[in-house]
Amino acid sequence: MIEIRNLHKSFGSLQVLKGVDLTLEKGKVLVIIGPSGSGKTTLLRCLNLLEVPDQGTLELGGLSLSFGSKLKKESVLSLRQKTGMVFQSYNLFPHMTVMQNVMEGPVTVQKKDRAEARGRAIELLEKVGLAEKADAYPHQLSGGQQQRVGIARAMAMEPEVLLFDEPTSALDPELVGDVLKVMKQLAAEGRTMVVVTHEMKFAADVADKVIFMDGGYIVEEGPPQQVIGNPTSPRAVQFLKRIS
Numbered sequence: 001m002i003e004i005r006n007l008h009k010s011f012g013s014l015q016v017l018k019g020v021d022l023t024l025e026k027g028k029v030l031v032i033i034g035p036s037g038s039g040k041t042t043l044l045r046c047l048n049l050l051e052v053p054d055q056g057t058l059e060l061g062g063l064s065l066s067f068g069s070k071l072k073k074e075s076v077l078s079l080r081q082k083t084g085m086v087f088q089s090y091n092l093f094p095h096m097t098v099m100q101n102v103m104e105g106p107v108t109v110q111k112k113d114r115a116e117a118r119g120r121a122i123e124l125l126e127k128v129g130l131a132e133k134a135d136a137y138p139h140q141l142s143g144g145q146q147q148r149v150g151i152a153r154a155m156a157m158e159p160e161v162l163l164f165d166e167p168t169s170a171l172d173p174e175l176v177g178d179v180l181k182v183m184k185q186l187a188a189e190g191r192t193m194v195v196v197t198h199e200m201k202f203a204a205d206v207a208d209k210v211i212f213m214d215g216g217y218i219v220e221e222g223p224p225q226q227v228i229g230n231p232t233s234p235r236a237v238q239f240l241k242r243i244s
C-alpha cells in the first residue's frame with residue numbers, strides 16, 4: 001500500500017529526513033516512535049503532502065510520485081484523497097456541529113449527495129461512540145470526544161490509509177483510552193494505518209510494524225516484540241528506558 005524510497009526533506013538548512021525507505025502492506029498498522037525532533041511528524045506529513053519531500057519517491061495506493069521537480073496538482077489531489085489525517089489538536093471546525101464536521105468533506109470535496117453523506121456520518125459517529133453528540137458543537141465535547149469526531153471525519157472521506165499524528169498526546173490521561181479503543185477497532189477491521197505515538201502499549205498491542213526514528217533516519221524497524229521488546233541500537237534502548 002505504501003512504498004517510500006530515499007525520502008529527503010529539509011526546512012531551510014535543517015535536514016529533517018535524510019533518506020527514509022519504508023514499505024507497508026495493505027491492512028497493516030505501522031507505528032512510528034522516536035525522540036522529539038527525530039522527524040516522525042514530518043515523515044507522516046510527507047505521506048499526504050502536507051510537507052512536500054525534496055527528493056525520493058512515494059507510492060501509495062497505486063499512485064506513484066517522484067520528488068525533486070514540480071508535482072502535478074492532480075497527483076497531489078489524488079494522493080490527498082487516498083489518505084485521511086487525524087491531528088493531535090483535532091482541528092475540527094468550531095462553528096459546525098459534530099454532524100456537519102463529519103459531512104463537510106464528503107459534501108464539499110467529494111460532491112456527495114447530502115442525504116447519503118448524512119447516513120454515512122451517522123454510521124461513523126456510531127462507530128466512534130458519539131451518535132448522541134451529532135448536534136453538539138466541538139466546544140461542548142471533551143478532548144477525547146473531539147478526537148473521536150476527528151477520526152470519524154477522516155474516515156468519512158473513505159481513505160485507503162489513515163494517518164494519525166500523536167492523536168492522544170493533547171488529552172487528559174483518563175480520555176486517552178477511549179480514543180485508543182476506537183483506533184484498535186479500526187486496526188482490527190483491517191484498515192491500513194500509520195500512527196505517530198508515544199503510547200508504547202498501544203504500539204505493542206496493535207502495530208504490525210514499528211519504526212524507531214532518530215536524527216532523520218529509521219534506526220530500527222520490525223515487529224513490536226523486536227523494536228520495543230528487544231531493541232538493539234543504543235539510542236532506541238535509551239529512548240525506551242526513558243519513556244517506560
Ligand code: ADP
Pocket residue numbers: 011014016034035036037038039040041042043
Ligand atoms: P518529531 O515529530 O519527531 O518530534 P518533527 O518531524 O516534528 O519531529 O520535526 C523535526 C524537526 O523539523 C524539528 O527540529 C522541527 O523543529 C523541524 N520542523 C518541523 N516542521 C518544520 C517547519 N514547518 N519549518 C521548520 N522546521 C520544522
